Amino acid sequence: MKTLNVDLGSRSYPIHIGTGLLDQPELIRPHIKGSEVMVVTNDTIAPHYLDRCLQLLDGYDVATTILPDGEQYKTLGTLNLVFDGLLKKHFTRRCTLIALGGGVIGDITGFAAASYQRGVNFIQIPTTLLAQVDSSVGGKTGVNHPLGKNMIGAFHQPQCVIADTDTLNTLDDRQLSAGVAEVIKYGLINDADFFDWLEANLPKLLCRDPGALSYAIERSCRDKAEVVAADEKESGVRALLNLGHTFGHAIETGTGYGTWLHGEAISCGMLMAAELSYKQGWFTEDELKRTEDILRLSNLPTLPPTSMTREQFIDIMSVDKKNLEKKIRLILMKGIGESFISDDFDQTLLDETISDSLSKAHQG
Ligand SMILES: NC(=O)c1ccc[n+]([C@@H]2O[C@H](COP(=O)([O-])OP(=O)(O)OC[C@H]3O[C@@H](n4cnc5c(N)ncnc54)[C@H](O)[C@@H]3O)[C@@H](O)[C@H]2O)c1
Ligand SMILES: [Zn+2]
Numbered sequence: 001m002k003t004l005n006v007d008l009g010s011r012s013y014p015i016h017i018g019t020g021l022l023d024q025p026e027l028i029r030p031h032i033k034g035s036e037v038m039v040v041t042n043d044t045i046a047p048h049y050l051d052r053c054l055q056l057l058d059g060y061d062v063a064t065t066i067l068p069d070g071e072q073y074k075t076l077g078t079l080n081l082v083f084d085g086l087l088k089k090h091f092t093r094r095c096t097l098i099a100l101g102g103g104v105i106g107d108i109t110g111f112a113a114a115s116y117q118r119g120v121n122f123i124q125i126p127t128t129l130l131a132q133v134d135s136s137v138g139g140k141t142g143v144n145h146p147l148g149k150n151m152i153g154a155f156h157q158p159q160c161v162i163a164d165t166d167t168l169n170t171l172d173d174r175q176l177s178a179g180v181a182e183v184i185k186y187g188l189i190n191d192a193d194f195f196d197w198l199e200a201n202l203p204k205l206l207c208r209d210p211g212a213l214s215y216a217i218e219r220s221c222r223d224k225a226e227v228v229a230a231d232e233k234e235s236g237v238r239a240l241l242n243l244g245h246t247f248g249h250a251i252e253t254g255t256g257y258g259t260w261l262h263g264e265a266i267s268c269g270m271l272m273a274a275e276l277s278y279k280q281g282w283f284t285e286d287e288l289k290r291t292e293d294i295l296r297l298s299n300l301p302t303l304p305p306t307s308m309t310r311e312q313f314i315d316i317m318s319v320d321k322k323n324l325e326k327k328i329r330l331i332l333m334k335g336i337g338e339s340f341i342s343d344d345f346d347q348t349l350l351d352e353t354i355s356d357s358l359s360k361a362h363q364g
Contacts, residue, residue, distance in 0.1 A: 015225070
């Protein structure tokens, strides 16, 4: 097992990564304050892992909330089901919420913990690659609004993160690839050596070699933890973690939540950011090709949905949380591993990037 620390002063917490962690009660129990615990999961994950999770909690007053599965349920309505459960049990401010699942469960549960009685403890047990490398770390929580992805939420850090890599064995290939998209993201943002490692080790990762998976999760979490420690509430450098996300969120919103997986949308979004960076003269043709190749080889989409239009992209991108005073801000790249926040790109080149990608998609 590897343990990393997210360094946030009094809100610091450990991330444990390894195999067999769901059989180690000593990892989770020290982080539970009081006796009331609610485990939040969904109807796909519960049959696989709920019993094992409950075994860790022997002796506590444990409640369970099982939500419907899917990004389309990452809503205020679903969030309310968690509050219903907590209030029916008369759980107090000393309760602890445990998120057992992927990013959707983590984001909903975290936001429930941030707002129930103005804030209670929570623990993340991420069970998708995407959640293990990204969403369980850093304290962003929330739900979607029909008009915008993750628009309702709060910053709320967990007490600890337990990433048991064994849980990834039941994940389907499409979900695994979606997680790989966020892993590749860290290489592109600020870790060129990791990008090189990924190019060399991608086949191992895709066939779930435990060593390769653990290494990729650890390195991704370390990269993310550093950025979060430097800028917890995203007033600056943390925005870099959104590489590909402004385009990607437009795809998720534009196609209706749940049609494209988050990681798939981000894959396409990262290539669009790379294309715009190339058109600006900041990214070389070789770097653009390497980016496209690694995404393709990860079985990820690189072209946007043909159901969307350029106007729709721009409309949705204009309500992104990174924007200041209505001007679109994007994460662009001056090379692999050299991303930066930009609002001085050429708007015509952005329009061109979207139009070119859409016409390539139409050509099939
Ligand atoms: N908070 C953050 O910082 C942050 C960062 C990145 C993404 N996100 C959010 O995370 C969400 C995407 O997360 P995700 O990709 O984990 O999707 P997800 O939570 O929908 O999980 C994907 C699918 O896999 C199933 N599943 C989960 N674990 C499984 C397992 N071990 N075995 C079999 N099936 C399993 C789920 O039930 C679901 O059907 C998006 O809503 C995105 O906005 C948040
Ligand atoms: Zn993401």
